[in-house]
Amino acid sequence: MASVKPAAGKPRKTPKGAARQPTPKPTRDPERTRARILDAAKAEFAAHGLGGARVDRIAANADANKRMLYYYFGNKDDLFLAVLEGAYAHIRDAEKELRLTEIDPPEAIRRLVAFTWEYYLEHPEFMNLLNSANLHQGRHLKKSAKVRTMHSPFVAMIEExxxxGRKSGVFRAGVDPVQLYISIAALTYFYLGNKFTLSEIFGRDLLSPRAKAERLGHMGELVLGFLFKH
Amino acid sequence: MASVKPAAGKPRKTPKGAARQPTPKPTRDPERTRARILDAAKAEFAAHGLGGARVDRIAANADANKRMLYYYFGNKDDLFLAVLEGAYAHIRDAEKELRLTEIDPPEAIRRLVAFTWEYYLEHPEFMNLLNSANLHQGRHLKKSAKVRTMHSPFVAMIEExxxxGRKSGVFRAGVDPVQLYISIAALTYFYLGNKFTLSEIFGRDLLSPRAKAERLGHMGELVLGFLFKH
Amino acid sequence: MASVKPAAGKPRKTPKGAARQPTPKPTRDPERTRARILDAAKAEFAAHGLGGARVDRIAANADANKRMLYYYFGNKDDLFLAVLEGAYAHIRDAEKELRLTEIDPPEAIRRLVAFTWEYYLEHPEFMNLLNSANLHQGRHLKKSAKVRTMHSPFVAMIEExxxxGRKSGVFRAGVDPVQLYISIAALTYFYLGNKFTLSEIFGRDLLSPRAKAERLGHMGELVLGFLFKH
Amino acid sequence: MASVKPAAGKPRKTPKGAARQPTPKPTRDPERTRARILDAAKAEFAAHGLGGARVDRIAANADANKRMLYYYFGNKDDLFLAVLEGAYAHIRDAEKELRLTEIDPPEAIRRLVAFTWEYYLEHPEFMNLLNSANLHQGRHLKKSAKVRTMHSPFVAMIEExxxxGRKSGVFRAGVDPVQLYISIAALTYFYLGNKFTLSEIFGRDLLSPRAKAERLGHMGELVLGFLFKH
DNA sequence: AATGAATGAGCGTTCATTCAT
DNA sequence: CATGAATGAACGCTCATTCAT
Incomplete structure (x- = not known):
């Protein structure tokens, strides 16, 4: 046997006989390495939960040494927090683009519902991350100074x-923007996050184009049917 | 290590018609042993998720030998399925008690919302079990013949x-009972299931008596405000 | 839940709804039970070795309760010894049938070689049992009073x-019958007992009809070529 | 880069009789670690068979962490294969030293018989390894590309x-070298590999100097008595 | 004679993490 | 900045055996 290698290592990137190799992976680029680890961690945590996630898999999928993971993020829990913060920052950034204050109130609500629906549809990993965070009783978020400050602008936007809508006489009064925001998220979150159990129970494909259109329609009617002053 | 958590394991009584049993753990009572394991497993899976649950802890809290767990349930995954089936059976049983068909439609909906709210409030473990089941893409439920047959009665009840309500002119037409059922569950599930992250984000205590009353009120208004024909 | 059954038991012999069953397994027949256990044990030890044999599998294949195994044989090692003794008794019985003293010496040797070949061919489990016994340094046999008295009648027979042959001038003098007996057994034992490694190494099918005929021919020539006085 | 030859090239760190050793276990020497595990595994598999071998004992005797065993070899079965390949490589290397083609044919055969006898006498572990490999129906070897190619040179040497011998008129014609090689190995293998059961049955010490000399003499006479053309 | 229930010890394997270079 | 080697503790699971009936 020629060289000593662990039995189940990842395949060598450079063929043994090659004279020179052009370093296909940009070594010594700390930002890229960090980002690759973060991406791989997000996928892993979303796919398996915090408890089911494997540090080895994260390192392998990040094409990084396992040690680097600890170098950059401390430990598994802190890495999870970093992923969580990144996920929150991402949705908050997307929400900022909505510019609801510039639109007609009913249309703004419709847009908010549609945005929430589409965001979770395109980022199912976010739901799994939140589930993990809550399973662990929010202890990760409690260590984060960042996350708490990210939300007030959005609530203020809904409030506005x-x-x-109330002033123009189309919306009812006394609606708590936080409650409304939670409800809008809830209507999507439960439907998409529990798609496997729900589809099993109801014997329906919840993600067919038709089913998705129906759900979005139902959610819009529900929220606006409630908000409209008749 | 050897300490037994009094949380979920012991306080079962013996209704079997036998005289009295002074020994806290009745040996040679397979039904009780099985039930103790199932209870301990439910608590463990709910507290830590499927991936984070520990077979040793389940056995210890069930005051049973680890081997018995495999004797009765085969393996960890099948035990999880048994827990899941038990949890579904429990909520379905509770739902049957509602007898919505005997009440005035708006009051029936109010009662349904309140029931759902209270059920999840009193059984937070159910949400974690469902999250785990969905994290694993519903593969456990797919092996279950039981669960799929348990649901149609409830949907039929809502439909009725x-x-x-539509016939008496108070409710709007064209509401899909499955969509409505999902929405009612969603409004509770997301609020309670994500209580840690939500409270961290919004800086509110979501479980104070006042907050709970507000949430229940909001949910009722939202659903009925949508259903009422004006 | 109605009845408590282990998860992975053997299939019930009587369908649940059936009214009467005719007891297909003769209960309360100790000799049969003992024999079934012994047979299952022989197969298990031969297939997996002593270390790899599983008491559960033996009981299951014997269609007996595991406890019976201990009731009749004490423990796994003693059961192995019983199997071993049975195997020795069996080959010794077969050897007695040969009656070599009544045949012409060269033909007697030919018959002995053929018998040995065929016996191991038809009872491959015997080789595996002996290998296990030797792996454990013969400690099982040392506890056996039986086996030591079962001396192969062959040795005396071969000597005769x-x-x-020597007296009639066809065989050479000075041949130790024990050495010859061991050699004849050896020529078969190694070929058949190592059939997997040998066929892998030499890239030959050692058990094709042709290969078997060639081996038997070679062994006869080898032994007689040595014995014949020229 | 030095190559890793298991079992053959590894210098013992501490001779048994030595008084003191300076660095008992050289950390961070992967080649040595790997070799120590391989050695310990060979001893363990030989002593207890594949099924009876204990991974813990291998690690302990290798003075290594159990995890390293999986790091280098994947799992127990693959480790067994590595041991098996090493054992085959070792005997084949030793056979190459024989240089039978340079010697007078009868003397060459005598040397081959004596070599085989002595090799198995000095390496009894090899027989147990082969027994385990065959007990598992050769499935380990089937995964090995190496072993199959190691044998043709040796068969060719015997054939030569x-x-x-045939050309010079001393040996008979028509002898299959593979059959002969198997027979020579068999005569030793059965005698030494079954020494415990045989000595128990025949009431002889098979390993006394006198018994060993007699066996070697008998084997030589048997093989050459067959080969010689009279 | 026969059985289902129960057990402690230990199985092969994997975990998150750290060391030495 | 980056890496392969190493670790102790635990993982899910299974073992031969015994208990109570």
């Missing part, structure tokens, strides 16, 4: 829409 | 209520 | 044949 | 000796 509700107030405009 | 909606239809009665 | 050799002596007759 | 037989052919030279």
């Amino acid at each position: 829409v509700l107030e405009r | 209520v909606l239809e009665r | 044949v050799l002596e007759r | 000796v037989l052919e030279r």
Whole structure:
């Protein structure tokens, strides 16, 4: 036997006989390495939960040494927090683009519902991350100074829409923007996050184009049917 | 290490018609042993998720030998399925008690919302079990013949209520009972299941008596505000 | 839940709804039970070795309760010894049938070689049992009073044949019958007992009809080529 | 880069009689670690068979962490294969030293018989390894590309000796070198591999100097008595 | 004679993490 | 900045055996 290698290592990137190799993976680029680890960790945590996630798999999928993971993030829990913060930052960034204050209130609510639906549809990993965070009783988030400050602008935006709608006489009064925001997220989250059990129980394909259109329609009617002053 | 958590294991009584049993753990009572394991497993899976659950802890809390767990349930996954089936059976049993078909439609919906709210409030473990089941893409439920047959009665009950309300002119037409059922569950599930992250994000205590009353009120208004024909 | 059954038991012999069953397994027949256990044990030890044999599998294949195994045989090692004794008794019985003293010496040797070949061919389990016994340094046999008295009748028989052959001038003198007996057994044992490694190494099918005929021919020539006085 | 030859090239760190050793276990020496595990595994598999071998004992005797065993070899079965390949490589290397083609045919055969006898006498573990490999129906070897190619040179060497002997008129014609090689190995293998059961049955000490000399003499006479053309 | 229930010890394997270079 | 080697503790699971009936 020629060289001593662990039995189940990843395949060598450079063929043994080659004279020179052009380093296909940009070594010594700390930012890229860090980002690759973070991406791989997000996928792993989303796919298996915090308890089921494997540090080895994260390192392998990041094409990084396992040690680097600890170098950059400390430990598994802190890495999870970093992933969580990144996920929150991402959705908050996307929400900022909505500019609801510039639109007609009913249309703004419709847009908010549609945005929430589409965001979770395109980022199912976010739901799994939140589930893991809650399974662990939020202890990760408690260590984060960042996350708490990211939300007030969005709540204020919804509040402004509700107030405009009320003033113009189309919306009912006394609606708590936080409750409304939670409800809108809830209607999507439960449907998509529990798609496997729900589809098993109801014997329906919940993700067919038709089913998705129906769900989005139902959610819009539900929220606006409630908000409209008749 | 050898300590037994008094959380979920012991306080079962013996209704079998036998005289009295002074020994806290009745040996040679397979039904009780099985039940103790199932209870301990439910608590463990709910507290730590499927991946984070520890077979040793389940056995210890069930005051049983680890081997018995495999004797009765085969393996960890099948035990999880048994827990899941038990949890579904429990909520379905509770739902049957509602007898919505005997009540005035708006009151029936109010009762349904309140029931759902209270059930999840009193059985937070159910949400974690469902999250685990979905994290694993529903593969456990797919092996279960039981669960799929347990649901149609409840959907039919909601359908009957909606239809009665529509006929009497108070409810709007064209509401899918499955969508409505999912939405009612969603409004509770997301709020309670994500209580840790939500409370961290919004800086609110979501479980204070006042907050709970507000949430229940909001949910009722939301659903009925949508259903009522104006 | 109605009845408590282990998860992975053997299939019930009587369908649940059946009214009467005719007891297909003769219960309360100790000799049969003992024999079934012994047979199952022989197969298990031969297939997996002593270390790899599983008491559960033996009981299951014997269609007996595991406890019976201990009731009749004490423990796994003693059961192995019983199997071993049975195997020795069996080959000794077969050897007695040969009656070599009544045949012409060269033909007697030919018959002995053929018998040995065929016996191991038809009872491959015997080789595996002996290998296990030797792996454990013969400690099982040392506890056996039986086996030591079962001396192969062959040795005396072979001695007589050799002596007759020598006197008639066809066989060479000075051949130790024990050495010859061991050699004849060896020529078969190694070929058949190592059939997997040998066929892998030499890239030959050692058990094709042709290969078997060639081996038997070679062994006869080898032994007689040595014995014949030229 | 030095190559890793298991079992053959590894210098013992501490001779048994030595007084003191300076660095008992050289850390961070992967080649040595790997070799220590391989050695310990060979001893364990030989002593207890594949089924009876204990991974813990291998690690302990290798003075290595159990995890390293999996790091280098994947799992127990693959480790067994590595041991098996090493054992085959070792005997084949030793056989190459024989240089039978340079010697007079009868003397070459005598040397081959004596070598085989002595090799198994000095390496009794090899027989147990082969027994385990065959007990598992050769499935380990089937995964090995190496072993199959190691044997043709040796068979060719025997063939050359037989052919030279035949041409010079001392050996009979028509002897299959593979059959002969198997027979020579068999005569030793059965005697030594079954020494415990045989000595128990025949009431002889098979390993006394006198018994060993007699066996070697008998084997030589048997093989040459067959080969010689009279 | 026969059985289902129960057990402690130990199985092969994998975990998150750290060391030495 | 990056890596292969190493670790102790635990993982899910199974072992031969015994208990109570």
